[in-house]
Amino acid sequence: MRAVSYTRFGPADKVLELTRLDTPSPAAGEVLVRVAFSGVNPSDAKARAGARPGVTKPAFDRIIPHSDGSGVIDAVGDGVDPARVGQPVWIWNGQWQRAFGTAADHIALPADQAVPLPEGVSLEAGATLGIPGLTAAQTVFGGGEVAGKTLLVSGGAGAVGHDAVQLAKWAGATVIATCAASGIDRVRAAGADHAFDYSDPDLAAKINDASGGQGVDRAVEVEFGANAALLAEVMKPLGTIAAYGSGKDMTPRIPFGAFLFKALKIDVTLIYILHAPERQAAIARLHRALGEGALRPSIHAIYPLDACAAAQDTTMTPGRAGAVLLDLR
Missing domain, CATH: 3.90.180.10 (Medium-chain alcohol dehydrogenases, catalytic domain)
Incomplete structure (x- = not known):
């Protein structure tokens, strides 16, 4: 061969x-x-x-x-x-x-x-569907149903982020996404209710406004280290950060006080070692979304x-x- x-x-x-x-x-x-x-x-x-x-x-x-x-x-x-x-x-x-x-x-x-x-x-x-699809499904649904919740997807134009935007919108979430300016129209077309340039100096204020001042319930995060300070500002108390990457800063500095007084949870996802029941649940989500035409990788x-x-x-x-x-x- x-x-x-x-x-x-x-x-x-x-x-x-x-x-x-x-x-x-x-x-x-x-x-x-x-x-x-x-x-x-x-x-x-x-x-x-x-x-x-x-x-x-x-x-x-x-x-x-x-x-x-x-x-x-x-x-x-x-x-x-x-x-x-x-x-x-x-x-x-x-x-x-x-x-x-x-x-x-x-x-x-x-x-x-x-x-x-x-x-x-x-x-x-x-x-x-292997790495991008399963990572998107697990980071969106790893904490349960997201209907009625506000999700923030960083890197919404990337392979994982683009899938995550579609899955979260399909499941009934309000979706806020960040991406490069060139990707904003594409991310909105994928279903994001709000899409912002990740380099915008007023990004935290715009995310908070988009959440109605309530904050983000769950963040799907591709650059945890680079965005830790931003997340401290925009997450809702008791919110969860589903982090699957931190390539720009592999030794992040966390503003622990801000995380502590919001009791934020960090849910690190490595899709390769997902337990079998969680993997099967993620596969089922992907297949349902594909079958309903809600996911187009x-x-x-x-x-x-x-x-x-x-x-x-x-x-x-x-x-x-x-x-x-x-x-x-």
Whole structure:
């Protein structure tokens, strides 16, 4: 099979190589998926670059990157219903703590990590549901129903944020989103009741006005460190900050007094290690929203497999409007 892989850390165009490897066979409890689209995420680019603290070399001799993807089941291992052969699926955690991910013609993985694709949902959309989709669903719904609540989504034009805006609006929340000025119209079109430029010097006042002076019940936060002071100003007492990123400041300084006297909760989300019941609930939310036409994952660009390096670089480019995919068909 064709595969893109790397054996050392470094720039994408220096260490990613297109090669041919043996097609894997599904072990007991596994399925073999013929990959149609591989989802490329910033976490894949950071892992390949060796950007994770304390990690000095790849965990395996050769790594095929990417955890997200979609395709069709070609074969099943012992203990898996043979009727699944030919079933369209989407994939989560394809390369999490494993050597071989979805940047290849085939991937063998545990059967429950190949989720049946709902009828009418494209393979392209399916390849976005692993990291962006599940993160959006968990950060929006991880504290329960949001109908009648006010949610703040930072980075509302990004792959996760754009999904989160749609999901929160579908569920009956008042949605306030922040993004770059260039993304405001797109974020409003996704369902945000209010969209503001994140660099606006009056941002806190505008968010408070948009909440009717009541404050934000739940924040979906992509840059916790950079926005901690803002959150202290705009959150409602007893509110929750569902933080899934802090790339600009990985050692945040928290205005603890302000957080304390509002009794704010920080709910850090790492979708890779979500407990099974929570993951199943998030999957069910995504499928319902897709089925009702309330969620339309945005795709920024699709590259061929041999342009994997460019695809990974694109995921790290500011202003990206949606997911990045590899087309392996």
